[in-house]
Amino acid sequence: MSRAFVKEDGPDNAPLPDLPISPHPNFVTPSGLAALRARLAEAQARLMALRGRQERLDKLPEAAAERDIRYLEARLKSAILVDPAAQPRNEVAFGATVTLAESDGSERHFRIVGEDEADGARGWITPQAPLARTLIGAGVGDVIAWKRPGGVTELEILAIAYGPGPEVA
Missing domain, CATH: 3.10.50.30 (Transcription elongation factor, GreA/GreB, C-terminal domain)
Known part of the structure; x- marks a missing residue:
């Protein structure tokens, strides 16, 4: 296929808007913190798998994974662990x-x-x-x-x- 038919720059390749972050303090339980870390690892693995695809014309799944990673990293950075004890x-x-x-x-x-x-x-x-x-x-x-x-x-x-x-x- 000619490169003339490959759309490399356009609205479908722009980064997706970030997910809204709550204005409230980000209190987390120990299990909630572990779940956030697991979700981040899953999102990072999903992004790596998407980047390893043969056909990468559709960049939207990668953009969604990148957006999810940004959200989860922000939530982990702002997490306030509350010790139940x-x-x-x-x-x-x-x-x-x-x-x-x-x-x-x-x-x-x-x-x-x-x-x-x-x-x-x-x-x-x-x-x-x-x-x-x-x-x-x-x-x-x-x-x-x-x-x-x-x-x-x-x-x-x-x-x-x-x-x-x-x-x-």
Whole structure:
């Protein structure tokens, strides 16, 4: 193929815009820090594999991998590791797994984790989440009022645990 038909410079070869970085402090649990490092290693391996392709006319996958690497490097650089052992045992703080009783008697578990670790399906919420903001500073036996779109729900804190703990959901 003639070089005349190869588009080497254009909008599809420009770097992708960076992913937005949160303005909040980047608190991370030990498992969250390990996960960020693993994601960075995976993104770097993906980029190396993409650069080793025979056909490299489509640069978009490489640009996406480079963008992801920039994001992950920035998150690692700004990470503030929180040691669960240093957290207060008698109140909810970052890294806590909280067992709550709802008004109907059912129990729910939530874990307060860093933004890159949050997963609503697992019950892992960020410190900026409305529920986390309501829980932080509360202790076992406290009843909190959680303002939800459907109205206010009262929840009683049954237990607070730190560390990896059981899977919550």
